[in-house]
Amino acid sequence: ETGVTQTPRHLVMGMTNKKSLKCEQHLGHNAMYWYKQSAKKPLELMFVYSLEERVENNSVPSRFSPECPNSSHLFLHLHTLQPEDSALYLCASSQDSGSNSPLHFGNGTRLTVT
Amino acid sequence: DAKTTQPPSMDCAEGRAANLPCNHSTISGNEYVYWYRQIHSQGPQYIIHGLKNNETNEMASLIITEDRKSSTLILPHATLRDTAVYYCIVRVRHSGYALNFGKGTSLLVTP
Numbered sequence: 001e002t003g004v005t006q007t008p009r010h011l012v013m014g015m016t017n018k019k020s021l022k023c024e025q026h027l028g029h030n031a032m033y034w035y036k037q038s039a040k041k042p043l044e045l046m047f048v049y050s051l052e053e054r055v056e057n058n059s060v061p062s063r064f065s066p067e068c069p070n071s072s073h074l075f076l077h078l079h080t081l082q083p084e085d086s087a088l089y090l091c092a093s094s095q096d097s098g099s100n101s102p103l104h105f106g107n108g109t110r111l112t113v114t
Numbered sequence: 115d116a117k118t119t120q121p122p123s124m125d126c127a128e129g130r131a132a133n134l135p136c137n138h139s140t141i142s143g144n145e146y147v148y149w150y151r152q153i154h155s156q157g158p159q160y161i162i163h164g165l166k167n168n169e170t171n172e173m174a175s176l177i178i179t180e181d182r183k184s185s186t187l188i189l190p191h192a193t194l195r196d197t198a199v200y201y202c203i204v205r206v207r208h209s210g211y212a213l214n215f216g217k218g219t220s221l222l223v224t225p
Contacts, residue, residue, distance in 0.1 A: 100148075108156075
């Protein structure tokens, strides 16, 4: 148990579908992150939220749309994805952003786009 | 953030100490050294971090050389559950949000 819960664990979607990934943290942290991990590639930062405000968008295509309704919840809304978007999507949280507080990761959502 | 170099893979016998090296020869004075690990099918897990002094917690010890150009993560009594990819990361405090995970070292603990 990492304190960061992601649902669903696995998701298969077609290119025309709309789906959402959910992340919830129970650690009282103020910053939340989305990372993407493609096969045989290092983790890539996608978005950062600090106190529910987006503070970084790392050149992510608009077919990925994040939402942070409060400091405990983070969503990633997906629409018209491509097969190359298949990857492990990881959510993380930290005490605050921009400092050296460690990140706590969830176990990810394994996304397959068909 | 400074670049790090780690061996791609290592083996360790169960019960022995696992010593994972990391070179960061271009590290600057205000960059911290972080270690994370990722067990198959799970998210990365924070292990330990330090600036210049050696650090120890319940999971591991971090030894940083005096010139700070390299460090070693020590798992004192490796178990099969320590089989994972270990990432050494250096970053400046307040430098932003991205952690450059690189390719890490794949540690295999054998019975």
